[in-house]
Amino acid sequence: KQEVTQIPAALSVPEGENLVLNCSFTDSAIYNLQWFRQDPGKGLTSLLLIQSSQREQTSGRLNASLDKSSGRSTLYIAASQPGDSATYLCAVRRGGATNKLIFGTGTLLAVQP
Amino acid sequence: DAGVIQSPRHEVTEMGQEVTLRCKPISGHDYLFWYRQTMMRGLELLIYFNNNVPIDDSGMPEDRFSAKMPNASFSTLKIQPSEPRDSAVYFCASSLSGNNEQFFGPGTRLTVL
Numbered sequence: 001k002q003e004v005t006q007i008p009a010a011l012s013v014p015e016g017e018n019l020v021l022n023c024s025f026t027d028s029a030i031y032n033l034q035w036f037r038q039d040p041g042k043g044l045t046s047l048l049l050i051q052s053s054q055r056e057q058t059s060g061r062l063n064a065s066l067d068k069s070s071g072r073s074t075l076y077i078a079a080s081q082p083g084d085s086a087t088y089l090c091a092v093r094r095g096g097a098t099n100k101l102i103f104g105t106g107t108l109l110a111v112q113p
Numbered sequence: 114d115a116g117v118i119q120s121p122r123h124e125v126t127e128m129g130q131e132v133t134l135r136c137k138p139i140s141g142h143d144y145l146f147w148y149r150q151t152m153m154r155g156l157e158l159l160i161y162f163n164n165n166v167p168i169d170d171s172g173m174p175e176d177r178f179s180a181k182m183p184n185a186s187f188s189t190l191k192i193q194p195s196e197p198r199d200s201a202v203y204f205c206a207s208s209l210s211g212n213n214e215q216f217f218g219p220g221t222r223l224t225v226l
Contacts, residue, residue, distance in 0.1 A: 031213070032213060034214065034215065036217075041222075042219060042220070043117075043204060043217040043218055043219040043220050044204070044206075044217040045217070046214055046215065046216060046217075049213070049214045089156070091156075093213060098169065099144055099146075099161060099163070099168070099169075099208070099210075099213065100158055100161065100169060101146075101158065101215060103155055103156040103157075104155075105155050106155070
């Protein structure tokens with residue numbers, strides 16, 4: 001059974017700092033991995049999607065990496081801003097015919113001005 | 114594009130009442146997903162459809178829950194009868210096969226008294 005873990009559960013950093021969020025999964029047979037952010041009381045916003053054949057994806061100040069063999073992904077945020085404060089969730093799609101996403105528990109990020 | 118649309122945004126009902134949640138996916142997307150989010154269990158997939166056909170309903174908690182997708186632009190999730198433990202935020206998401214990136218709606222916050 002696929003399990004997805006995110007560490008730390010919460011993180012507080014001063015504005016301007018670079019930071020890394022971690023996601024680990026127990027079954028390396030994944031199809032892709034997606035990072036989301038969720039603001040309080042809101043839905044999920046897709047940030048980056050990494051296919052299993054890719055090593056990383058970049059969008060602006062965000063960079064996500066994927067190491068399937070070790071069951072890990074990281075989300076790197078450069079020059080953090082207070083507007084980055086949110087809960088960040090990773091989700092893996094299993095291999096095979098299923099289109100089911102398994103979500104991690106999330107990391108609550110607070111960027112202090 | 115308007116994104117995924119859900120209604121109502123908030124629903125408060127009494128135990129035993131029927132609740133119907135509605136979703137309009139992004140135009141052209143052929144996958145539709147229903148999720149439930151609670152503090153205790155995080156984000157869980159309830160059911161998903163491909164081309165209006167239910168593919169995996171293994172996450173539907175019990176027979177009180179049912180979902181339909183009568184056409185490509187509309188889906189409903191019904192709870193009958195509702196119970197206090199059904200209180201959660203229910204999200205709808207859609208994706209386009211081939212890319213598989215899922216886009217979420219704003220959610221419906223359900224409170225069952």
